[in-house]
Structures are given as structure tokens and as C-alpha cells.
Amino acid sequence: MNIQFKKGVLEICVLSVLAHKDCYGYELVNDISKRIDIAEGTIYPLLRRLKDEGFVTTYLQESTEGPPRKYYQLTDSGRKEEHELKDEWMRFTTSVNALLVGKNDAAE
Amino acid sequence: MLQNEQEYIRILRSRLEGTMPHEELDDYLSDYREHFRIGKANGKTDGELWQSLGSPDNVAREIRVTHLVKKAEGNRSARNIFHAAFATLGLGLFNLVFVLVPFILLVVMLLMIFIVGVLFAIIGPVAFVFSLLQGGLPAFSSWISPLIGFFFCTGMTTFGLLMVIGDYYLARFFYHVGIQYLKWNISVITGTECSA
Structure with missing residues (x-):
């Protein structure tokens, strides 16, 4: 699949995973790369951008093994963004799917 | 090359050092x-992780692109936007068009001046010797005395040598300008401040 397209979708995926639960980086990367084939290293700059934009905060939490891990958590505005992007995505994919199946007369 | 954690971190650090604040890089x-x-x-x-x-x-x-785009958004100066645009565009195409093409043109031009200069310098004495054997410069037939031929040929040689010397200074000038340009080019691409 087209790399630029994937990168665009990645943001929704990250926000969506974090809407379910707080994650540490490795966990989040793993959840996403299980389903989408992407260079995992590019998720960290994305997380950084989401943090700079105020959609995500981070905190450190002790783990049973090894040093504390950096967890990512959605902020209120991040939650709002997630809702909006998800709605937009749903509408978009519904339209595209309709077009692909050839039911474009339904919109008339 | 060994694909391990240390090497990965080392490469990342070497590519990013100087392009962003230390805290961000360490983060x-x-x-x-x-x-x-x-x-x-x-x-x-x-x-596997690599x-x-x-x-x-x-x-x-x-x-780097993420950082530069953020910088451009936070501080909408034209410079930052250009930085971000160039970084996004990628180094390959940018350098092919903006560095390689001028460089090749410049080298061809300097080379041509050099060749023409050397030719003039060589033609001078050769033509003079030839004219002595013929009893006059071939192009001007025999009514030109050998003395005038001599001056003419000396002039040609001098002119050729001057061209070569001028070419040398021109090359030196373009070398300095080129270095400045490359520094600017690198600073634009990497987003570091130009030290020169």
C-alpha cells in the first residue's frame, strides 16, 4: 500500500488504540504493526507530534521487570480529535466502498 | 555492519545531532x-527489532521532518518553511538539481577556458616556427615580416597563458563560492544553523 496513505491512517490508529487504554511505546507499536505493515520506527516521531499538539501526554510507570516505562495517554482534546477523525474516516470509507462496489447511483 | 541496539542508536544520534535541541534528541x-x-x-x-x-x-x-514541520508551524518565518519543504522533498532530487547540475556546468566551463588557453599558448610558438620555415605566416602570406610574425605569436602565447592564469583564479573563486553554497545547502537540508 502507498506509504503516504498509510502514514495518514496511522494517526487515527494510534489515537484509537490509546482511546482504549494507556500504552507504553512498544505495546502501542506492536498493537498497530500486528495489523498494518509499517516501519515501526516512524510511530515515535508521530507520538512526539501528537504530544506537541496536546492530544497525548506521557507519564512514567514502574514495571515488574526493568526500569520504568513511558506510557502514553490521551488528553481531552485527544479524545475529541479521535472521535472526529473516526467519524470522518467512517464517512469517507463508506463513500469509497460504495463507489468501489458501483452503487454510486444510490447517492442520487 | 552489526545490526544491534548500540549501532541503531549511534546512527540515529549521528544523523540528528545538531538538528534539534539536546533534550528532544535524548527523548x-x-x-x-x-x-x-x-x-x-x-x-x-x-x-528482528532493527x-x-x-x-x-x-x-x-x-x-527530522517531524521536527522541522513543527518548527515551521510554531514560527512561520519563510526560512523555516523552506527548511521544512526541502527536508520533506528529500535530499536526492534536491541535490541532483541544485548541486550536481551547476557543478557540472561550472566544471565544463572552466575546463573549456583552460583548453582554449593552452591551445593559444601552444599555437603561438608553433605558428612562429612554422612561419620561419615558410618564410612568413601562412595566413598572412609572405608580405608579413618574421618580426611582426614573432610579435603576433608572442601575443598569442601571452594571451593563452593569461587565459590559463585567469581560469585558475576563476576556479579558486568558484571553489570558495561553491563551499559557501554547499554549507548553505547542508544547513537548509539538515536544519542546522550555518556557522560560516
Whole structure:
């Protein structure tokens, strides 16, 4: 699949995973790369951008093994963004799917 | 090349050093260290983790673009936007058009001046010797005395040598200008401040 397209979708995926639960980086990367084939290293700059934009905060939490891990958590505005992007995505994919199946007369 | 954590971090650091504040760079590096640490605790090897992260060069480029776009958004000066645009465009195409093409044109031009200069310098004495054998410069037939021929040929040689010398200074000038340009080019691409 087209790399630029994937990168665009990645943001929704990250926000969506974090809407379910707080994650540490490795966990989040793993959840996403299980389903989408992407260079995992590019998720960290994305997380950084989401943090700079105020959609995500981070905190450190002790783990049973090894040093504390950096967890990512959605902020209120991040939650709002997630809702909006998800709605937009749903509408978009519904339209595209309709077009692909050839039911474009339904919109008339 | 060994594909392990240390090497990955080393490459990232070397690609990103100087392009962003130290705290931000350290933040990134600790993210990737943590990724390797937890991955290995989960039974993955260094090589597997390297592969799934993607090449450190690509990741570094991604980080740089993210940083520059943020900088451009935070501070909408034209310079920052150009930085971001160029970084996004990628080094390959940019350098092909803006460095390689002028460089080749310049080298061809300097080379041509040099060749013409050397030719003039050589033709001078050769033509003079030839004219002595013929009893006059061939082009001007025999009514030109050897003395005038001599001056004419000396003039040609001098002119040729001057061209070569001028070419040398021209090359030196373009070398300095070229270095400045490359510095600027690199600073634009990497987003570092130009020290010169």
C-alpha cells in the first residue's frame, strides 16, 4: 500500500488504540504493526507530534521487570480529535466502498 | 555492519545531532532504547527489532521532518518553511538539481577556458616556427615580416597563458563560492544553523 496513505491512517490508529487504554511505546507499536505493515520506527516521531499538539501526554510507570516505562495517554482534546477523525474516516470509507462496489447511483 | 541496539542508536544520534535541541534528541533516543529493551525482554533479537523498526536512516529522516514541520508551524518565518519543504522533498532530487547540475556546468566551463588557453599558448610558438620555415605566416602570406610574425605569436602565447592564469583564479573563486553554497545547502537540508 502507498506509504503516504498509510502514514495518514496511522494517526487515527494510534489515537484509537490509546482511546482504549494507556500504552507504553512498544505495546502501542506492536498493537498497530500486528495489523498494518509499517516501519515501526516512524510511530515515535508521530507520538512526539501528537504530544506537541496536546492530544497525548506521557507519564512514567514502574514495571515488574526493568526500569520504568513511558506510557502514553490521551488528553481531552485527544479524545475529541479521535472521535472526529473516526467519524470522518467512517464517512469517507463508506463513500469509497460504495463507489468501489458501483452503487454510486444510490447517492442520487 | 552489526545490526544491534548500540549501532541503531549511534546512527540515529549521528544523523540528528545538531538538528534539534539536546533534550528532544535524548527523548527520542530513550524511546528507541526502551523499544529495544522491552523487545529483547519479549524474546526478540536485535536484528528482528532493527528490521521491524526500519532503517535508522529513514527513521532519522522521519524525525527530522517531524521536527522541522513543527518548527515551521510554531514560527512561520519563510526560512523555516523552506527548511521544512526541502527536508520533506528529500535530499536526492534536491541535490541532483541544485548541486550536481551547476557543478557540472561550472566544471565544463572552466575546463573549456583552460583548453582554449593552452591551445593559444601552444599555437603561438608553433605558428612562429612554422612561419620561419615558410618564410612568413601562412595566413598572412609572405608580405608579413618574421618580426611582426614573432610579435603576433608572442601575443598569442601571452594571451593563452593569461587565459590559463585567469581560469585558475576563476576556479579558486568558484571553489570558495561553491563551499559557501554547499554549507548553505547542508544547513537548509539538515536544519542546522550555518556557522560560516
